[in-house]
Amino acid sequence: MPSPFDHAARRERLRHQLGALGVGLFLVSRAVNVRYLTGFTGDSTALLCLQGQELLVSDGRYAEQLQRECPGLEVFIRPPGVTLPMALGEVLKATGARSVGFESAHVSVADLGTWQGIVKDAEWKPCADVVEAFRRVKDDAELACIRRAIGMAERAYQSIEPLLDRVPSEAEAAAELEHLMRRQGAVGAAFATIVGAGANAALPHYHPKAGAPLAGSTHVLVDWGAQEEWGYRSDLTRVKAWQPVAGTPTLNAAHAAAVSAQAAGAEALRPGNTAGDVDLAVRAVLARHGVEDLFIHGSGHGIGLDIHEAPFFRPGNPQKLEAGMVVTLEPGIYCPGRLGVRVEDDFLVTNEGGVRLSHLPRELGLDLG
DSSP: OOOSSOHHHHHHHHHHTHHHHTOSEEEEOOHHHHHHHHOOOOSSOEEEEETTEEEEEEEGGGHHHHHHHSTTOEEEEEOTTOOHHHHHHHHHHHHTOSEEEEETTSOOHHHHHHHHHHSTTSEEEEEOSHHHHHHSBOOHHHHHHHHHHHHHHHHHHHHHGGGGGGSSOHHHHHHHHHHHHHHTTOSEESSOOEEEEGGGGGSTTOOOOTTOOOTTOSEEEEEEOEEOTTSOBOOEEEEEEOSOOSSSSOHHHHHHHHHHHHHHHHHTOOTTSBHHHHHHHHHHHHHHTTOGGGOOSOSEEEOSSSSSEEEEEOTTOOOBOOTTBEEEEOOEEEETTTEEEEOBEEEEEETTEEEEOOOOOOOOSSOOO
16 A cells, blocks of 8 residues: 655655754664655665755665665665674765764663764764654644544544453563454554452552453553554553542542543643643542542653654643644542552543543443542
């Protein structure tokens, strides 16, 4: 299937930034950014962008794949025995570029040292988040991909949700959910699926265990997402409850607080508001419910080709929201050794506030008081 994206226009946008960055050449070495600009789905490949020339530097494993995925782009295949940093250094030297911008947040000290050792007379300018800034606002094609990834994840969960208390273990539930997403057309999970039963749900980034049964547990937290064929992702969290949990807050009270906090955050998803404003709106509701101290992470984040990308909803973040950003909101309440609740959905930032793109019911399951 032909790519739905105009990669050439994306690269042209980058070329237009060279003057503002003060560089004659920009080196894109982060794999996800190479994919965004070219459509190439492999790794160990970098893109050189300069006025009048674009060049991919890769190796023989990807020669045919590059022809298929990036037709028309010039490719240099490094010989066996020559590392990618060494090959990039030699290619950069051959361009004669006097100033080179590089992705400073993703380049190791060792790689930079290799390049500087080969291209001794060039100025090396660290540039953070250049391509990432292009990726923050999604176009219609990207939004369609994210909607597909959400649909894949939702349909898979709908298949397994009624059976969760009969799945032998957390690990098997996670594996089955990932299998079901693939059957819906996903190329894989958007990230390592989280399934935490009972007290394990209080660990936000818990790793499901083969020896942790779901049968007999009070509740289970499932955090999952799908990756569709063009690389775009979804990210959802639901809680299913079967039994009450002693103590305060109750499962119902914690869950209600999370749902209310998410709604307040969605209302704040408007252009001109900051990511910190959204986080503050979420925390204000949790504070009114008396559970703010049990919320131990940020309120959400952007999604796209990365599962975590800007904007990041954390206290004081000054980044301004823009219409077309796609984000998650995921308020949670965690009582160590007792319970964990998180409600996460995917939203589109619009002038009227956040539009929820995911549509799964958010009820706990039982009326537990």
